[in-house]
Amino acid sequence: MVFFRESLFLFVQKKSPYSRIAISSYFYFLGFIFSSWASRIPQVKDKFQLNEAELGAVLFMLPLGALAALPFSGWLVHKLSSRLMSIVSALVYTVLLYLIASATTILSLSIVLFGFGLIGNFGNISMNTQGISIQHQINKPILSSLHAMWSIGAFSAAAVSGWTMRMGYSTSLHFLIVSLIAALIIIVGSFHLIPDEGLGDETSKVFVLPNRKLVLLGIICFCVAMSEGAMADWSSLYYRQIMHQLNTISTTGYTAFAMCMAAGRLAGDRLVQSFKHGAVLIANGILILAGMTLSLSLEHPISVMIGFALVGFGVSSVIPIVYMLAAKSKDMAPSAALSAVSSVGFTGFLIGPPLIGFIAHEVGLRMALIIVAMLGAMIFLLSKKVRTGD
Numbered sequence: 001m002v003f004f005r006e007s008l009f010l011f012v013q014k015k016s017p018y019s020r021i022a023i024s025s026y027f028y029f030l031g032f033i034f035s036s037w038a039s040r041i042p043q044v045k046d047k048f049q050l051n052e053a054e055l056g057a058v059l060f061m062l063p064l065g066a067l068a069a070l071p072f073s074g075w076l077v078h079k080l081s082s083r084l085m086s087i088v089s090a091l092v093y094t095v096l097l098y099l100i101a102s103a104t105t106i107l108s109l110s111i112v113l114f115g116f117g118l119i120g121n122f123g124n125i126s127m128n129t130q131g132i133s134i135q136h137q138i139n140k141p142i143l144s145s146l147h148a149m150w151s152i153g154a155f156s157a158a159a160v161s162g163w164t165m166r167m168g169y170s171t172s173l174h175f176l177i178v179s180l181i182a183a184l185i186i187i188v189g190s191f192h193l194i195p196d197e198g199l200g201d202e203t204s205k206v207f208v209l210p211n212r213k214l215v216l217l218g219i220i221c222f223c224v225a226m227s228e229g230a231m232a233d234w235s236s237l238y239y240r241q242i243m244h245q246l247n248t249i250s251t252t253g254y255t256a257f258a259m260c261m262a263a264g265r266l267a268g269d270r271l272v273q274s275f276k277h278g279a280v281l282i283a284n285g286i287l288i289l290a291g292m293t294l295s296l297s298l299e300h301p302i303s304v305m306i307g308f309a310l311v312g313f314g315v316s317s318v319i320p321i322v323y324m325l326a327a328k329s330k331d332m333a334p335s336a337a338l339s340a341v342s343s344v345g346f347t348g349f350l351i352g353p354p355l356i357g358f359i360a361h362e363v364g365l366r367m368a369l370i371i372v373a374m375l376g377a378m379i380f381l382l383s384k385k386v387r388t389g390d
Helices: 002-013 019-039 041-048 052-059 061-080 082-102 106-138 143-166 171-190 212-242 252-297 301-316 318-326 334-363 370-383
Strands: none
Touching: 019 041, 019 082, 019 106, 019 143, 019 171, 041 052, 041 106, 041 171, 052 061, 052 106, 061 082, 061 106, 061 334, 082 106, 082 171, 106 143, 106 318, 106 334, 143 171, 143 252, 143 318, 212 252, 212 301, 212 318, 212 334, 212 370, 252 301, 252 318, 252 370, 301 318, 301 370, 318 334, 334 370
């Protein structure tokens, strides 16, 4: 028995050749689980007979939980290791998905959604930290492709969810199947995650004021997250207006944005290797600015779609690059640095859509979306000031 325990310990501590596959599967299922929940929101609304205002209040519990995790996620990952936190967060995430379907009251649903947001944020910080550890081990950038796996997982879940609804599967059965399959893959992958090594140094601290570089990275993260949130919530409505068919709902514009964002993330690691972090960040800012300018300048569906696609390419690799650069901080532990820039970015993602809505109410959606172009210009300007250490 002692021999078995020691052998297992050595197995999980060694540099597993499958570590990249393992963490990729974690990102994939993180996106799959979240999208599975999002696809069933209408069924949850009907189950509890919620109106739009009540549903909005319940849904707000999820970002509230994510915000509550931000002050502690970096500290926990630093103390308990990204490997352990990734495994625990992923497994609890699968359980919470099933508990959403099992909730019988609005109060219990709200509590579970709060936990869903909380654990989702723990998973975000721990898995990105683990990805950076693996990246350091293999001496090759992989963080952008890991974020692409999240997007692919979300796309896959949307397709699977549509199939389960056509087949008449209940939300409970749908979530149970997803949870069991995800938990199995997570357990298998846990043996191939690695200890945190080669990140930061002994003087790195968890609680310390961010330096100038981290502040700039946080602002860049804020700009791109705000842009992504605005595109997610308002691009389809703008595309519908350009088509001059106000009684239809078209997701073509957003689909172009989302697909190009996923494609950009798949190509992001190669771009970083070829052109370095700073150059790619600058290019990203230009793409967001140019894409949004094209979409807003020419009132033609094809022009809008091409512009949205350019914005998708622009936002694709910004956050992975920001995370990679933040993890190089010599003043803060990598997990704490990731948590710091993620906190600022998440704030942008939350306030972006309602801000666009308020401005659109006063001056129109087309004028309001100029903000996204301005955010692209800010990313371009700020990226020129960030010392990337390439």
